Amino acid sequence: xxxxxxxxxxxxxxxxxxxxxxxxxxxxxxxxxxxxxxxxxxxxxxxxxxxxxxxxxxxxxxxxxxxxxxxxxxxxxxxxxxxxxxxxxxxxxxxxxxxxxxxxxxxxxxxxxxxxxxxxxxxxxxxxxxxxxxxxxxxxxxxxxxxxxxxxxxxxxxxxxxxxxxxxxxxxxxxxxxxxxxxxxxxxxxxxxxxxx
Amino acid sequence: xxxxxxxxxxxxxxxxxxxxxxxxxxxxxxxxxxxxxxxxxxxxxxxxxxxxxxxxxxxxxxxxxxxxxxxxxxxxxxxxxxxxxxxxxxxxxxxxxxxxxxxxxxxxxxxxxxxxxxxxxxxxxxxxxxxxxxxxxxxxxxxxxxxxxxxxxxxxxxxxxxxxxxxxxxxxxxxxxxxxxxxxxxxxxxxxxxxxxxxxxxxxxxxxxxxxxxxxxxxxxxxxxxxxxxxxxxxxxxxxxxxxxxxxxxxxxxxxxxxxxxxxxxxxxxxxxxxxxxxxxxxxxxxxxxxxxxxxxxxxxxxxxxxxxxxxxxxxxxxxxxxxxxxxxxxxxxxxxxxxxxxxxxxxxxxxxxxxxxxxxxxxxxxxxxxxxxxxxxxxxxxxxxxxxxxxxxxxxx
Numbered sequence: 001x002x003x004x005x006x007x008x009x010x011x012x013x014x015x016x017x018x019x020x021x022x023x024x025x026x027x028x029x030x031x032x033x034x035x036x037x038x039x040x041x042x043x044x045x046x047x048x049x050x051x052x053x054x055x056x057x058x059x060x061x062x063x064x065x066x067x068x069x070x071x072x073x074x075x076x077x078x079x080x081x082x083x084x085x086x087x088x089x090x091x092x093x094x095x096x097x098x099x100x101x102x103x104x105x106x107x108x109x110x111x112x113x114x115x116x117x118x119x120x121x122x123x124x125x126x127x128x129x130x131x132x133x134x135x136x137x138x139x140x141x142x143x144x145x146x147x148x149x150x151x152x153x154x155x156x157x158x159x160x161x162x163x164x165x166x167x168x169x170x171x172x173x174x175x176x177x178x179x180x181x182x183x184x185x186x187x188x189x190x191x192x193x194x195x196x197x
Numbered sequence: 198x199x200x201x202x203x204x205x206x207x208x209x210x211x212x213x214x215x216x217x218x219x220x221x222x223x224x225x226x227x228x229x230x231x232x233x234x235x236x237x238x239x240x241x242x243x244x245x246x247x248x249x250x251x252x253x254x255x256x257x258x259x260x261x262x263x264x265x266x267x268x269x270x271x272x273x274x275x276x277x278x279x280x281x282x283x284x285x286x287x288x289x290x291x292x293x294x295x296x297x298x299x300x301x302x303x304x305x306x307x308x309x310x311x312x313x314x315x316x317x318x319x320x321x322x323x324x325x326x327x328x329x330x331x332x333x334x335x336x337x338x339x340x341x342x343x344x345x346x347x348x349x350x351x352x353x354x355x356x357x358x359x360x361x362x363x364x365x366x367x368x369x370x371x372x373x374x375x376x377x378x379x380x381x382x383x384x385x386x387x388x389x390x391x392x393x394x395x396x397x398x399x400x401x402x403x404x405x406x407x408x409x410x411x412x413x414x415x416x417x418x419x420x421x422x423x424x425x426x427x428x429x430x431x432x433x434x435x436x437x438x439x440x441x442x443x444x445x446x447x448x449x450x451x452x453x454x455x456x457x458x459x460x461x462x463x464x465x466x467x468x469x470x471x472x473x474x475x476x477x478x479x480x481x482x483x484x485x486x487x488x489x490x491x492x493x494x495x496x497x498x499x500x501x502x503x504x505x506x507x508x509x510x511x512x513x514x515x516x517x518x519x520x521x522x523x524x525x526x527x528x529x530x531x532x533x534x535x536x537x538x539x540x541x542x543x544x545x546x547x548x549x550x551x552x553x554x555x556x557x558x559x560x561x562x563x564x565x566x567x568x569x570x571x572x573x574x575x576x577x578x579x580x581x582x583x584x585x586x587x588x589x590x591x592x593x594x595x
Binding site: 008021024025026028029030032033036037038040041042050053054057058061062072075078079082083086087089090093126127130145146176 | 209210214215216219220222223226227229232235236238239242245246250251255257259260263264266267268270271272561562579580582
C-alpha cells in the first residue's frame with residue numbers, strides 16, 4: 001500500500017510538472033486533509049492554518065516544473081508544510097518582541113484572510129510577470145497554461161523540440177518567481193530547488 | 198532520534214521557543230536531504246494528533262475554491278472553453294436561494310469534472326494500465342415505462358412525443374424534451390405507476406395538480422392520474438425529488454412502506470433505495486413532516502431526516518451532494534465506498550462485487566454522470582487506491 005501510494009504520488013507529481021490541473025486537484029484533496037490538522041496544531045489557529053495551506057499549494061503549483069524530479073513527494077510536501085508553519089511561528093515571536101505585545105490579534109488576521117489580500121496581490125504580480133515574458137515564451141506559456149496542451153503537442157505545433165518547450169516553461173516559471181521576489185513576495189526557492197533523494 | 202530536534206519541537210509546541218530556536222528548527226527541516234528529519238517531525242506530531250483533530254471535517258466547498266484560485270493564479274485570462282462548459286453543464290435554473298452558494302461550487306464541479314473527463318488530460322495522469330479495458334457507458338436514453346390501472350405498459354422511449362394516452366378526462370402527454378405531463382380531472386382515483394429502471398436517465402413528470410417529480414434510475418412512483426378529496430397521496434421506491442404545488446386544503450403525502458412524508462407545498466428529496474439501510478428525506482424548501490408509526494419529525498429547509506428504527510435529523514446536509522443526481526453529477530463528499538457502489542449500481546445497471554471485503558475508505562470527488570463507468574472507477578483508483586476489472590456488466594473491485 002505504502003509503495004503504491006508513493007508510486008501514485010510520483011505519477012501525480014510528474015503530471016503536475018506538465019501542468020495537469022486534474023492531477024493537482026487530486027493531489028490537493030489527497031494531502032490537505034492530512035496536512036491541515038498538523039498545521040492547525042502548530043499555529044493554533046484555524047484561519048492561519050487555512051491560509052498557510054493555500055500558500056503551500058500555491059508554492060507547489062508555481063514551482064511545478066521541477067516536481068518531476070522529486071523522489072519522495074510526501075517528504076517534499078511535509079517539508080514545505082513545516083517550513084511554512086514554523087516560519088509563521090518565528091515571525092509571530094519576532095513581531096511580539098518588537099511590539100512587546102503578546103496577542104497575535106487573531107481577529108485582525110482573520111479579517112485579512114477573509115479576502116485574502118496577499119493572494120490577490122500574488123495573482124496580480126504573476127499576471128504582470130507573464131506579460132513581461134518574451135513573445136515566444138509567452139506564447140508557449142499560454143499554450144501550456146491556457147489551452148492545456150501537453151509539451152509534446154506544443155512542440156509539434158511550433159516545430160520545436162520538446163526539450164525547448166520544457167526549458168522555456170522552466171524559465172518562465174523562474175521569471176515569475178523572480179518577479180514575485182522583487183516585489184517582496186518570497187516563494188522559498190530553497191524549497192523548490194532542493195530535493196530529497 | 199535527534200535529541201536537539203525533539204527539544205525544539207517540544208518547545209515550539211508549548212509556546213516556549215524563542216525566535217532563534219524556531220529558526221534553528223526551520224533550518225533543520227529545510228536542510229533535510231534524506232527525509233529522516235521529516236519522518237521524525239511527523240512522528241512527533243502524530244503523538245499529539247488524535248481523531249478529534251481530523252474530525253472537524255474537510256470543507257470541500259472551501260477547498261475547491263482554493264484549488265481554483267491557485268490554478269487561476271498564473272493564468273492571464275480564463276480560457277473560453279471553461280466558461281462554455283459552465284453554461285452547458287449548469288442546470289442551476291432550479292437551484293433556489295437555500296442553496297445559492299451552489300453556483301460557485303458548480304463552477305468548480307464543471308471545471309474539475311471537465312478535466313477529469315477529458316481523455317487527453319486523464320492520459321497524462323494515468324497509472325499504467327496493461328490493456329484497454331472493457332467499459333460501460335452512462336445511460337444515454339430514458340427507458341421508463343408507465344403502468345396503467347389496467348396493467349398495460351407504455352414504453353416511453355418508443356414514443357417520440359405527443360399524447361400517450363387518455364384516461365377518462367386526463368391526458369397524458371410526452372413533451373419534446375421527454376417530460377411527462379398529466380392534465381385533467383377524474384371523479385375517481387385511478388392509479389398509474391411510472392417506473393424508471395436501473396441504467397436509465399432521470400425522468401421528469403408533472404402530475405395533474407402541477408406538482409413535479411424527478412425520478413432517479415432504479416426508482417418508481419405510483420400516483421393517481423388526477424387528485425381529488427382532502428389528500429394527495431403517492432408512493433415511491435428508489436430516489437425521487439418532489440416540487441409540490443401548494444394546496445393548503447389538500448396535503449401531499451409521499452409514502453415508502455411505513456414511512457410517510459407529509460407536506461403542504463415544498464421541495465424535497467427522498468432516497469429510499471432498497472440497497473440503502475435507511476430512508477433519507479432532505480428538505481430544500483418549505484416544511485415537511487416525516488412519520489413512521491408513532492414517531493414524527495418536522496424538518497426545516499437544509500435538514501435531512503434519516504429514517505431507520507428511529508428518525509434522526511441531520512442539520513449539516515450538503516444539498517449539492519443530495520441533489521447531484523438531479524443535476525447530472527456524482528458528488529461524493531467523504532462518502533463510504535458502499536454508498537458509492539449503490540449509486541453506480543443503479544445508474545450504470547451493473548453488478549459490483551468486492552474481492553476481499555469492502556475497504557473502509559471514504560472518497561471525495563465529483564464527476565459528471567454522463568461519464569463512462571471507467572472514469573468513475575478511475576477516480577476511485579486515484580483517490581482511494583481501489584482497483585477495478587470490468588467483465589460484461591459485472592465489476593470487480595479490489
